[in-house]
Amino acid sequence: xxxxxxxxxxTQERLNSIAYYLNAGAFVRVRKMLLDLPASDVAxxxxxxxxxxxQELWQLLDxxxxxxxxxxxxxxxxxGIISKMVPSSVVDALEDMDTDDLAETLSTLPEDVLQSxxxxxxxxxxxxxxxxxxxGEDTAGFIMNTDxxxxxxxxxxxxxxxxxxxxxxxxxxxxxxxxxxxxxxLLGTVSLSRLLTAHPDVNVDEIMDDExxxxxxxxxxxxxAQMFERYNWLSAPVVDNDYNLVGRITIDDxxxxxxEDAEHSMMSMAGLDDExxxxxxxxxxTKRRSVWLGVNLITALLAAAVSDLFETTLSQLAVLxxxxxxxxxxxxxxxxxxxxxxxxxxxxxxxxxxxSLWLVRKELAIGFFNGLIWSVLIASVIAIWxxxxxxxxxxxxxxxxxxxxxxxxxxxxPIIMKKLKIDPALAGSVILTTITDxxxxxxxxxxxxxxxxx
Amino acid sequence: xxxxxxxxxxTQERLNSIAYYLNAGAFVRVRKMLLDLPASDVAxxxxxxxxxxxQELWQLLDxxxxxxxxxxxxxxxxxGIISKMVPSSVVDALEDMDTDDLAETLSTLPEDVLQSxxxxxxxxxxxxxxxxxxxGEDTAGFIMNTDxxxxxxxxxxxxxxxxxxxxxxxxxxxxxxxxxxxxxxLLGTVSLSRLLTAHPDVNVDEIMDDExxxxxxxxxxxxxAQMFERYNWLSAPVVDNDYNLVGRITIDDxxxxxxEDAEHSMMSMAGLDDExxxxxxxxxxTKRRSVWLGVNLITALLAAAVSDLFETTLSQLAVLxxxxxxxxxxxxxxxxxxxxxxxxxxxxxxxxxxxSLWLVRKELAIGFFNGLIWSVLIASVIAIWxxxxxxxxxxxxxxxxxxxxxxxxxxxxPIIMKKLKIDPALAGSVILTTITDxxxxxxxxxxxxxxxxx
Numbered sequence: 018x019x020x021x022x023x024x025x026x027x028t029q030e031r032l033n034s035i036a037y038y039l040n041a042g043a044f045v046r047v048r049k050m051l052l053d054l055p056a057s058d059v060a061x062x063x064x065x066x067x068x069x070x071x072q073e074l075w076q077l078l079d080x081x082x083x084x085x086x087x088x089x090x091x092x093x094x095x096x097g098i099i100s101k102m103v104p105s106s107v108v109d110a111l112e113d114m115d116t117d118d119l120a121e122t123l124s125t126l127p128e129d130v131l132q133s134x135x136x137x138x139x140x141x142x143x144x145x146x147x148x149x150x151x152x153g154e155d156t157a158g159f160i161m162n163t164d165x166x167x168x169x170x171x172x173x174x175x176x177x178x179x180x181x182x183x184x185x186x187x188x189x190x191x192x193x194x195x196x197x198x199x200x201x202x203l204l205g206t207v208s209l210s211r212l213l214t215a216h217p218d219v220n221v222d223e224i225m226d227d228e229x230x231x232x233x234x235x236x237x238x239x240x241x242a243q244m245f246e247r248y249n250w251l252s253a254p255v256v257d258n259d260y261n262l263v264g265r266i267t268i269d270d271x272x273x274x275x276x277e278d279a280e281h282s283m284m285s286m287a288g289l290d291d292e293x294x295x296x297x298x299x300x301x302x303t304k305r306r307s308v309w310l311g312v313n314l315i316t317a318l319l320a321a322a323v324s325d326l327f328e329t330t331l332s333q334l335a336v337l338x339x340x341x342x343x344x345x346x347x348x349x350x351x352x353x354x355x356x357x358x359x360x361x362x363x364x365x366x367x368x369x370x371x372x373s374l375w376l377v378r379k380e381l382a383i384g385f386f387n388g389l390i391w392s393v394l395i396a397s398v399i400a401i402w403x404x405x406x407x408x409x410x411x412x413x414x415x416x417x418x419x420x421x422x423x424x425x426x427x428x429x430x431p432i433i434m435k436k437l438k439i440d441p442a443l444a445g446s447v448i449l450t451t452i453t454d455x456x457x458x459x460x461x462x463x464x465x466x467x468x469x470x471x
Numbered sequence: 472x473x474x475x476x477x478x479x480x481x482t483q484e485r486l487n488s489i490a491y492y493l494n495a496g497a498f499v500r501v502r503k504m505l506l507d508l509p510a511s512d513v514a515x516x517x518x519x520x521x522x523x524x525x526q527e528l529w530q531l532l533d534x535x536x537x538x539x540x541x542x543x544x545x546x547x548x549x550x551g552i553i554s555k556m557v558p559s560s561v562v563d564a565l566e567d568m569d570t571d572d573l574a575e576t577l578s579t580l581p582e583d584v585l586q587s588x589x590x591x592x593x594x595x596x597x598x599x600x601x602x603x604x605x606x607g608e609d610t611a612g613f614i615m616n617t618d619x620x621x622x623x624x625x626x627x628x629x630x631x632x633x634x635x636x637x638x639x640x641x642x643x644x645x646x647x648x649x650x651x652x653x654x655x656x657l658l659g660t661v662s663l664s665r666l667l668t669a670h671p672d673v674n675v676d677e678i679m680d681d682e683x684x685x686x687x688x689x690x691x692x693x694x695x696a697q698m699f700e701r702y703n704w705l706s707a708p709v710v711d712n713d714y715n716l717v718g719r720i721t722i723d724d725x726x727x728x729x730x731e732d733a734e735h736s737m738m739s740m741a742g743l744d745d746e747x748x749x750x751x752x753x754x755x756x757t758k759r760r761s762v763w764l765g766v767n768l769i770t771a772l773l774a775a776a777v778s779d780l781f782e783t784t785l786s787q788l789a790v791l792x793x794x795x796x797x798x799x800x801x802x803x804x805x806x807x808x809x810x811x812x813x814x815x816x817x818x819x820x821x822x823x824x825x826x827s828l829w830l831v832r833k834e835l836a837i838g839f840f841n842g843l844i845w846s847v848l849i850a851s852v853i854a855i856w857x858x859x860x861x862x863x864x865x866x867x868x869x870x871x872x873x874x875x876x877x878x879x880x881x882x883x884x885p886i887i888m889k890k891l892k893i894d895p896a897l898a899g900s901v902i903l904t905t906i907t908d909x910x911x912x913x914x915x916x917x918x919x920x921x922x923x924x925x
Contacts, residue, residue, distance in 0.1 A: 029823060036825040057701045065821040067829055178667065187664035190705060192646050209663040210641035213632065246730070247511045249723040251644060251705060268722050269703040272729060276700070279733035280815065283740070287811035288804065295816040296826070299836045303844075306808050306837070310801060310845060317800040318852065324793040331792045335785040338792030339778040342908075345796075346771040347764060350742065354760050357741035361734065362749040367519040369483060371490040372750070375521055382753045383760070390757075391764060398772065454796075 032062050039073060048077045056082065060089030067296050068097060075101075083110035088118040092125045093294035099126060104133040112142070115189075116163045117270055120149035124159070157241050158234035160274070161255045161264035164188035167197045168221055170204055175217035177207075190267040192251050196225045201261045203231055203254055231256045234263055241266060242274040243366060282360050285442035288312075312447055320345070320454040327462035330470055336403060337465050340412060343395065344461050348419035348453030351387050355380045355427025356449050360441050363431060377428045384424020388417035411468055415460035422456040423449075486516050493527060502531045510536065514543035521750050522551060529555075537564035542572040546579045547748035553580060558587040566596070569643075570617045571724055574603035578613070611695050612688035614728070615709045615718035618642035621651045622675055624658055629671035631661075644721040646705050650679045655715040657685055657708055685710045688717055695720060696728040697820060736814050739896035742766075766901055774799070774908040781916035784924055790857060791919050794866060797849065798915050802873035802907030805841050809834045809881025810903050814895050817885060831882040838878020842871035865922055869915035876910040877903075 031054065038047050051059060051074070059078065063071050063086070075098055078086065087095055087110055099107055099122075111119055111134070123131055123146055135143055152158030166187060168177050177194070181187065194212065196205045205225035215224045231254045232241055244250065245268055255264040277291060284291050288309025293302070324331065324341065331338050359376065362368040368376060392413035400409040426449055431441035485508065492500050505513060505528070513532065517525050517540070529552055532540065541549055541564055553561055553576075565573055565588070577585055577600055589597055606612030620641060622631050631648070635641070648666065650659040659679035669678045685708045686695055698704065699722055709718040731745060738745050742763025747756070778785065778795065785792050813830065816822040822830060846867035854863040880903055885895035 029820075033823060033825045055702065057703075061701065061820060064819075065823060065826055067826070067833075181667045182670065184668050186668055190703075191664050192705070209667065210645050213635045213663065213666070214638050214640055216636065246726055247515065248509065249511075249644075249726075251646070251721075251723065267705075268726070269705065272700055272703075272722070272726065275726060275730055276733045279730050280737075283734075283737035283811060284815070286737070287808050289808055289811060293812060295812055295821055295830065296833075299833055299840065302833070303837050303840045306805070307841070307844060309808065310804055310841065313804045314797075314801060314845065314848065317797045320800075321793050321797055324796075328789050328793065332786070332789035335782050335792070338785045338789070338795065339775050339782065341792065342774055342778075342796055342799075343768075343771045346774075347768060350764055350767045351760070354741050354743055354763065357737060357743060358747060358749055361738070365518075366483075366515060367749055369487060369519060371487045372519055372521070376749065379521075379750070379753055379756070383757050386753065386757045387761070387764065390761060391768065394768065 028058055028061075032058070032065065035062060035074075036066070036070075039070060044073075044077055047074075048079075051078050051082075056085035057089045059086045063098070064091060064094050064294070065296065068298055071098060071296075072101060080106065080109065084112060084114055087111070087122055088114060091294065093297065095122065096125055096127070097294075097297075100130060104130070104137045107134050108137050108142070111138075111146075116145065116149050116264070117160050119146060120152070120159050123150055124154050152234060155238045156234065157232045157236040157238065157255050157266060158263065160238055160241070160270050161234070161266045162188070162270075163264045165195050165254070165262060165265050166191060167195045167201075167262065168207070170196050170198070170222035170225065171220060173218055173220055174212060174215045174224070177212065177221065178217065190252065190269060192267075193254075193265075195254050195262050195265070196221055197262050203256050203260055203262045205229070206254065229253075231260070231262075232266060233258070238274050239278055242271050242278060245271045246275060278364065282357075282364060282442040285440065286357070286360075286446050309447075316447060316451040316454065319451060320458060323455050323458045324462065327458075327466060330462055330466045333470055334465065336405075336408065337462060337469075340399065340408075341458065341461060344412065344415045344419050345454045345457035347391055347395075347416060348423040348457045349450050351384065351420055352423035352427040352449045352453050353446055355383070355424055356431060356441070356445050359428055359431045360445065363435060363441070368432070373432050377425070377432070380424040380428035381421065382424075384421045384427075387424070388420035391420065392416040407469060408465075411464045412461060414464050415457060418460040419453055419457040423453050426452045482512055482515075486512070486519065489516060489528075490520070490524075493524060498527075498531055501528075502533075505532055505536075510539035511543045513540045517552070518545060518548050518748070519750065522752055525552060525750075526555060534560065534563065538566060538568055541565070541576055542568060545748065547751065549576065550579055550581070551748070551751075554584060558584070558591045561588050562591050562596070565592075565600075570599065570603050570718070571614050573600060574606070574613050577604055578608050606688060609692045610688065611686045611690040611692065611709050611720060612717065614692055614695070614724050615688070615720045616642070616724075617718045619649050619708070619716060619719050620645060621649045621655075621716065622661070624650050624652070624676035624679065625674060627672055627674055628666060628669045628678070631666065631675065632671065644706065644723060646721075647708075647719075649708050649716050649719070650675055651716050657710050657714055657716045659683070660708065683707075685714070685716075686720060687712070692728050693732055696725050696732060699725045700729060732818065736811075736818060736896040739894065740811070740814075740900050763901075770901060770905040770908065773905060774912060777909050777912045778916065781912075781920060784916055784920045787924055788919065790859075790862065791916060791923075794853070794862075795912065795915060798866065798869045798873050799908045799911035801845060801849075801870060802877040802911045803904045805838065805874055806877035806881040806903045806907050807900055809837070809878055810885060810895070810899050813882055813885045814899065817889060817895070822886070827886050831879070831886070834878040834882035835875065836878075838875045838881075841878070842874035845874065846870040861923055862919075865918045866915060868918050869911060872914040873907055873911040877907050880906045 035047055035050050192209055194207045197203055205227035206229050207225045211224055234255050234257050252265055252267045254262055257263050281291050290305055395416055396409035396413035399412055400406050430445050430449055434441040489501055489504050646663055648661045651657055659681035660683050661679045665678055688709050688711050706719055706721045708716055711717050735745050849870055850863035850867035853866055854860050884899050884903055888895040
């Protein structure tokens, strides 16, 4: 057995040398090297390559290998590749995919491609595909596998063991057998380890666990992920509304969802699409990011419009123009800290109606203390730098106001947005920054106009 | 079996009603309700409660239950609770913890608490604890469990099966047996499902997998997580440098690491500690967040100092003061989009020396096109709003410069910082914003001074 320390570094090295030989045009060699890589590493290689290189690599890749690699690829990259394949070879690639991967792959295809792919499938595969697609996207039914092993409750362990020996191998990641009655209703589960420690003569119903939970086929995948994470499941049975066993979900499928859920907030807060492909063509990326920049331009103009109200003040005291950015910037950072924390708290299921009021009060208090600390500091800095105590007082007051506004809006915005079914991660930070900008400028230039202009 | 749909909503409801009865002071009732909750839900309840409520709940919780709940709690919350417990009861709570949870719990304790806890342990437990702590934090040895089941290669499956039946149950999440020689050197693995499908008469060495990889005990936990994610492992053996089997890592321990790794960037980019507890006391939170605000104040003052260089210009043209924030703000957003994407690409292992140059070029191109789009737009807006074409031209030029600077620094900063072994997520966005602020102000006020002031 090889040590993974090597394995890891090897992977990086191998990928680099493949990239090297590809540039050198040593295609035969690259083809050979690709054969030695596990599908997941080939996927990593493709995801780490620009579109052009991806196509070359894909051509060099053994076709029998296409399916396994497609399973591992992220949505964007996969679509980019499939869109350039002929339907028939897409079908070949999808042939022996697990149901869950099949569903996911097909669902992300552009409608026209999907249709032509379905069209060129044979009847049985098409039925399987359409069944898989019939479950709502991002539901348990969508990410489940259908290859469950079921047993009856009234047979002996010995019978079960002999039954299993008839199979050459069990489905991938099988850790549990499912006990069902004649109508396929789920009665309980028997873990393989329980099976191995049980006496051969006892019956299944004596050792089966009828307490464990089943996931309804319509449960949203993020709820599924939360349950796996919270209860440390390795796998779970999936049932329909009549409690018939329809499949099983294994943790390896859930891990990706857990990562995506966790990454979602970061990506959205930066105005990026979760699936955004780091190596997408320039045009595509520019287009995707422009929405956010557009929104930001509007808010920036809004802030400018606020300053515009104080044009006369600004023209009389240029120093105000110089310091005008400090208070909004501090408010923005403080507000985003609160916002991020609350959004994460929601994602982890920590923030609920029963404690949100407490949370808002807490962040308001933090805002107040932040205000105290930073207004004293900024006031002293300005007093020293500009030798102007009145100016120091004005900016200190503005800082105080804005820090309180930041804490309050940072805590309330996500709670309100969630009530309105808007994703806080997506629009939260823009709205927040707009608030802190406007309040900051108003407070600073407003008080300045009152106290410093005569 | 109960459906998890109910389960989920039930959990939320239960937690809310517990909170309600706690406020109502119905302690007996709360104590009863707590008994019906799984440890993970109690942990969720504690993490969702302010410090004061946490203590009350902890008091009401059955002591036999303390250990299971501590395992599930996040670092900050756990320390908060343990710090208020007497060492002896901490020891009782840690008594029957798995090695990995024990190590994690102890390692996060303040030194003095740790010592008194170790002191009040009996010899055997102390040895176990010190052994667990001997592995570097955040390494494979630290997160592994030691309860492996090992078999010899020359025995028959039938013997193995009878051996397993002697045990009342296998260790939690056992899905693989490990084949070792007399000196405990790992020779291979046998999955339970393979064991069940094999013929009783064949020997272990005929069905064992000697290809699969072992994790070295010193491998960083984030590498371990990446491997589990990339290769869809459910468990993996852990070996020391002599290739002796020392333990096993199961995916349920890795899932938490995967989430933390994924969350790390978002939290750091907002200047928050990964472990920051949403319901920590005001003082603690204020202190933790002030570092970041302090750094930001310095950069904000730096930006102000740049504007200060153009005081005369600003005093002559107040409109410049009004528009001064637009270009920096746009640059900041564009730069942070690039930064976030590159940081995520690094976390996923997509960004490597072989492709970083390509990536920088791409982001530079995007910066250029962003520049074109938004400079044209802002120029037209200003031309219409302020009826001043020269001013429009000046701001357009500044926008162009800053968008290019944003793309360039957004892509290069994380790559450089990684080379310097600085966490890009932590300091990246501050440095970036400073750059886009300074460049933006310089370009805008500089060109304005040249072309608009006579």
